Amino acid sequence: MSLFPRRPESEPPGVVQNVGKRTMGAYRETWGLAQTLVGALAAPFEPGVSARAVSSRLAIRQVFFTGFEALPLVSVIAIFVGATIVIQMQMLAAQLPGELIGRIIVAVVLRELAPLTTAIIVTSRSGTAIATELGNMKSNSEILALSSLGIDPLRFIVWPRLVGVIVSVLVLTVYFGILAIMSAYLVGVWIGASSFAALQAGFAEALVPEDLVLYLVKCAGLGLLVGWLSCHYGLQVRGPTEVPEKASRAVIMSLVVSVVFNAAVTLGFYMMVGSPVR
Amino acid sequence: MTEIPRSSRRAHGVRGGISLRGVTFRYPRSDVLVNASLEIEKGGTTVVTGANGSGKSTLLYIGAGLLAVERGAVTIGGHPTDPVHPSELTRRGVRRGFVFQEGGLVANMNALANVALPLRYHMDLIGITLATVEKRAKSALERVGLTNNEMYELPAYLSFGVRKRVALARAIAIEPNFFYFDDPDVGLDPKTAALVHEILCGYRDDPEVTMLVATNREILVDRLGVPGYVLLGGRLLERKVPGPVESTRNRA
Numbered sequence: 001m002s003l004f005p006r007r008p009e010s011e012p013p014g015v016v017q018n019v020g021k022r023t024m025g026a027y028r029e030t031w032g033l034a035q036t037l038v039g040a041l042a043a044p045f046e047p048g049v050s051a052r053a054v055s056s057r058l059a060i061r062q063v064f065f066t067g068f069e070a071l072p073l074v075s076v077i078a079i080f081v082g083a084t085i086v087i088q089m090q091m092l093a094a095q096l097p098g099e100l101i102g103r104i105i106v107a108v109v110l111r112e113l114a115p116l117t118t119a120i121i122v123t124s125r126s127g128t129a130i131a132t133e134l135g136n137m138k139s140n141s142e143i144l145a146l147s148s149l150g151i152d153p154l155r156f157i158v159w160p161r162l163v164g165v166i167v168s169v170l171v172l173t174v175y176f177g178i179l180a181i182m183s184a185y186l187v188g189v190w191i192g193a194s195s196f197a198a199l200q201a202g203f204a205e206a207l208v209p210e211d212l213v214l215y216l217v218k219c220a221g222l223g224l225l226v227g228w229l230s231c232h233y234g235l236q237v238r239g240p241t242e243v244p245e246k247a248s249r250a251v252i253m254s255l256v257v258s259v260v261f262n263a264a265v266t267l268g269f270y271m272m273v274g275s276p277v278r
Numbered sequence: 279m280t281e282i283p284r285s286s287r288r289a290h291g292v293r294g295g296i297s298l299r300g301v302t303f304r305y306p307r308s309d310v311l312v313n314a315s316l317e318i319e320k321g322g323t324t325v326v327t328g329a330n331g332s333g334k335s336t337l338l339y340i341g342a343g344l345l346a347v348e349r350g351a352v353t354i355g356g357h358p359t360d361p362v363h364p365s366e367l368t369r370r371g372v373r374r375g376f377v378f379q380e381g382g383l384v385a386n387m388n389a390l391a392n393v394a395l396p397l398r399y400h401m402d403l404i405g406i407t408l409a410t411v412e413k414r415a416k417s418a419l420e421r422v423g424l425t426n427n428e429m430y431e432l433p434a435y436l437s438f439g440v441r442k443r444v445a446l447a448r449a450i451a452i453e454p455n456f457f458y459f460d461d462p463d464v465g466l467d468p469k470t471a472a473l474v475h476e477i478l479c480g481y482r483d484d485p486e487v488t489m490l491v492a493t494n495r496e497i498l499v500d501r502l503g504v505p506g507y508v509l510l511g512g513r514l515l516e517r518k519v520p521g522p523v524e525s526t527r528n529r530a
């Protein structure tokens with residue numbers, strides 16, 4: 001007998017059955033994802049003054065856990081990412097004008113690395129925590145217990161986490177950008193890549209009003225995706241053995257979807273601002 | 279003598295008891311209910327017995343409107359249930375108290391916070407102040423014999439019996455008009471079990487409280503002395519009062 005004996009199947013499924021099963025699975029997953037998102041976004045508009053107050057307090061706590069407590073990790077990564085980029089630029093083209101280095105820092109750090117790296121940090125730190133916590137809650141009947149007391153899980157559990165992650169990604173991205181640019185400036189001047197004034201001129205020249213739109217769309221979108229997917233897969237747990245599996249799925253899906261979303265928004269930004277990119 | 283909590287507020291939106299009509303509910307590899315019906319009139323009590331794994335807990339979840347059924351209708355207090363929006367029933371005056379087999383306490387909240395949570399969440403619906411929430415939560419915990427130290431502990435640091443008492447306190451604090459007990463006295467010491475039996479008998483005699491109890495403990499079935507059902511192969515068979523818990527395993 002195998003160490004992990006499997007249930008004997010009466011008849012192995014055929015190709016058509018397999019395709020049908022997978023199609024139904026994909027449909028159910030998409031429908032479930034939509035239900036989680038719509039339910040969570042509609043939650044604050046449900047009646048109940050006290051329920052609204054409780055959910056809002058939980059959202060503030062979530063911002064603290066997801067945003068404030070991530071500051072040390074974000075600081076370390078931002079400082080070294082900023083420094084590394086300016087060193088690489090100096091190694092590749094030592095004669096690069098200071099203004100161009102400033103512009104490249106805006107394009108690479110502010111527009112791309114800051115939001116995406118922040119989303120990756122939040123996914124690895126809080127996405128796993130949310131999916132695991134919700135998975136454990138589900139397998140310990142905590143979610144059913146809350147429902148039995150008339151407490152909406154989407155309002156009490158999902159909505160505060162969604163808000164917490166979105167606000168955290170918005171704030172942490174700004175923090176990441178500031179630290180990475182400061183680090184790039186300091187290291188750039190130190191290794192002689194450029195003068196401080198030239199970098200600043202390039203930086204000011206590169207920034208366009210559309211950058212604010214890009215920042216808001218990217219950060220709010222990435223925060224929404226990470227929070228939504230982490231909560232959804234956490235709530236899909238049916239038993240304790242599924243907790244690590246769903247947590248892992250939540251992280252993988254969050255990372256893949258975040259990278260694709262980031263690229264899509266960048267493409268949209270390119271089409272909006274036009275070429276050549278300033 | 280322990281003071282028996284009573285449902286103090288008459289809920290105006292409640293027009294009946296618990297009703298399951300033609301309900302079918304299946305797990306992927308087992309049928310829990312097949313076209314089953316169960317009626318408990320307002321203020322009534324029913325005990326459900328059945329072999330381990332027959333689906334008693336699931337029946338309670340369905341009866342409390344926590345699970346969506348494949349077919350049939352479930353109403354509580356005359357209102358259809360909606361598992362996706364559980365607060366809807368509360369807004370209509372249905373206050374459910376559910377004592378889960380394993381407690382079902384929120385792991386990152388201490389015992390006091392667990393009991394206070396539903397009160398705080400529904401403060402406006404119940405019509406109480408924040409000060410009353412704490413008073414009522416503490417009073418419910420004291421009623422089930424929790425010490426002051428235990429009130430501030432997380433569930434993970436409490437014994438199984440104490441966790442179950444906290445779950446009971448959480449359910450009674452909300453002054454429910456619908457009460458669900460899933461194996462309420464299993465794993466408890468004789469003194470605590472007697473306290474739980476006493477509380478259950480108190481609710482059985484309260485005309486405002488409709489109660490559904492799942493158990494296999496003959497002592498509790500005898501003590502409650504009410505008619506009930508045996509859950510067997512997805513069917514609900516009526517059981518007369520008083521009588522021993524039928525050996526469903528043999529009948530299956």
